[in-house]
Amino acid sequence: MKLCITGGGTGGHLMIAEALVAEAVSRGHEAIFIGSTKGQDRKYFEFNSQFSHVYFLQTTGVVNQKGLGKLKALWKVFLAFLKARALLKKHKVQAVYSVGGFSAAPASFASLSRFTPLFIHEQNAVTGRLNALLKPYAKSFISAYEDDSKIKGYPIKEIFYKSAHKRQNLKTIIFLGGSHGAKAINDLALSVALELDSRGIAIIHQAGEADYERVRDEYEKLGLRIELYGFTKELPELITKADLAVSRAGASTLWELTANGCPAFYIPYPYAAGDHQYHNAKFIVDNEMGWCEREGEQLKSKFLDILESDLEQKSTKLLSYSSKDVAEKMIKDVEESIK
Structure with missing residues (x-):
């Protein structure tokens, strides 16, 4: 053919x-x-x-x-x-x-x-x-x-299926600011970093090349050493290490996280055509597989509430929904x- x-x-x-x-x-x-x-x-x-x-x-x-x-x-x-x-x-x-x-x-x-x-x-x-x-x-x-x-x-690279596993305990969070850097996600990560550190939760953060230096400097002011990247091709491996993700709701990332069984808190890009990122995330929320909140003052409080949620329930639903x-x-x- x-x-x-x-x-x-x-x-x-x-x-x-x-x-x-x-x-x-x-x-x-x-x-x-x-x-x-x-x-x-x-x-x-x-x-x-x-x-x-x-x-x-x-x-x-x-x-x-x-x-x-x-x-x-x-x-x-x-x-x-x-x-x-x-x-x-x-x-x-x-x-x-x-x-x-x-x-x-x-x-x-x-x-x-x-x-x-x-x-x-x-x-x-x-x-x-x-x-x-x-x-x-x-x-x-x-x-x-x-x-x-x-x-x-959604066609996903095989590595996300091969490394898929059920999340049960919150030990590591990955913040995905994207290749360019989503300021709302980067600022949220910085605002909760000390709280996460006090709880013994590790942080992986892809801040984006454009925002990398600012984010790096802010972590240094907080006195924290975290796993920080501007851009990396190792995202499949990093996502596998995480128990919870904070991310935009572009289709590829959303379905990669779904395939891997990693629950996510989605913060949609507000200027996406047709507001499609919000509707992508809403599909996940409506099927009780994750969380979503628009950019604004409620981000931090909503995120902290999620830390007390049942990750295993969400992860199990993600793994059962994902189609190889x-x-x-x-x-x-x-x-x-x-x-």
Whole structure:
């Protein structure tokens, strides 16, 4: 089978693409990637990927543009659509898998124009505008949040499943400020650090490169030595060591924590498109698998309340909900659909 995987912009989308190409190649298929010159697409796949060919077309987001900017963005999408259509023909692509994001638009519309089956994975609880537009025309629409999704889940690296375990006692907390540094999470960590130390609870903190020096200096003023990082590729190992996480609610991190059985206190990024991070976290809260609080004055008191909660109950529910082999199921679905 010859497959095209398209989409990206952010790590949440691209990690799904990464999982899908690995599974497709392991099953003897060939896959190409069509993304954008904008966003993180090149960072992920320009070098050392499992794709046979990678293409980065000149597109930008349309939704966040206004007036003339929106028209220019649409024109770029149209020109990229023509290029994507030619690429699908050149590589004799039999199916297109969209992982969402603005860079998915050209190849997704090209697939429909060529009557090539289109498959979609939606990473967030709030369906993106492009995915909502394309959903009626897709062979399969996969979501971890929708009851009618034929496959429920989010493709996660195997390491999170292999190291998954039930949390029972609170010995270590990890604060995930992200690669850039979420100030609300970093400030919360600093405000409770002495309290955690007095309780004998260890702190792991990824503060983000942009906020690393400030956070480091503040810990030094408190007289605390903690496991502090700006950016690290060792997050799977660090999450495994933790009994509780404090994090934004981007889809990839949320499902990594879920797969590993690590309960989390989610503080959604308030400016996420469609407020999707809040709705991602709300899904976890509604299923009694974690906690969520918006940025504000209640963060510290809510966090301290969580320290007295039953971690084992939440961890057990996370482990029972998490679905393995999602990427394998998604590729098998494509195989069966195009026979």
